[in-house]
Amino acid sequence: xxxxxxxxxxxxxxxxxxxxxxxxxxxxxxxxxxxxxxxxxxxxxxxxxxxxxxxxxxxxxxxxxxxxxxxxxxxxxxxxxxxxxxxxxxxxxxxxxxxxxxxxxxxxxxxxxxxxxxxxxxxx
Numbered sequence: 001x002x003x004x005x006x007x008x009x010x011x012x013x014x015x016x017x018x019x020x021x022x023x024x025x026x027x028x029x030x031x032x033x034x035x036x037x038x039x040x041x042x043x044x045x046x047x048x049x050x051x052x053x054x055x056x057x058x059x060x061x062x063x064x065x066x067x068x069x070x071x072x073x074x075x076x077x078x079x080x081x082x083x084x085x086x087x088x089x090x091x092x093x094x095x096x097x098x099x100x101x102x103x104x105x106x107x108x109x110x111x112x113x114x115x116x117x118x119x120x121x122x123x124x
Contacts, residue, residue: 009055017076017084020059022047022097023111025088028061028072031080040082043072046111048097050076062100064108069101089114 020026027044045063048071052058057076062069074081090111100108 006054012055012077014077017081020047020084020086021090021092022050022095023090023092024086025090025111026061027085027087028074029082029085030074031082044087045070045072046097046100046109048100049095069108 024047025045026047027042029040029042032039032041043061043063045061047059048062049060050057051060055077058073059076060071060073062071064070088111091114092111097111100111103110
């Protein structure tokens with residue numbers, strides 16, 4: 001049964017959506033329909049989780065807005081997502097970064113960045 005579902009949903013999978021990982025800073029461009037108008041809305045933040053597989057794969061993006069933590073869950077292969085830009089690459093040791101929920105202020109956005117990690121590694 002599972003192979004039949006995989007065959008049916010294979011043509012709906014997007015190829016360009018797997019270039020980010022947990023801990024990366026991303027900008028998700030989503031299509032928003034208001035009446036008969038359509039516009040692009042950007043949600044920027046840190047990816048704290050990726051779950052599922054195939055057509056059911058989702059990722060959670062968290063950001064701090066006016067001092068309050070805001071999280072949104074996006075389906076990776078949704079047709080309403082225009083594109084996903086990676087702002088900052090990171091080096092993480094975890095599959096989920098739920099511990100960022102407990103942090104306040106600048107510490108809530110503090111993730112070990114890849115370019116800084118490589119620079120300190122090369123200096124040693």
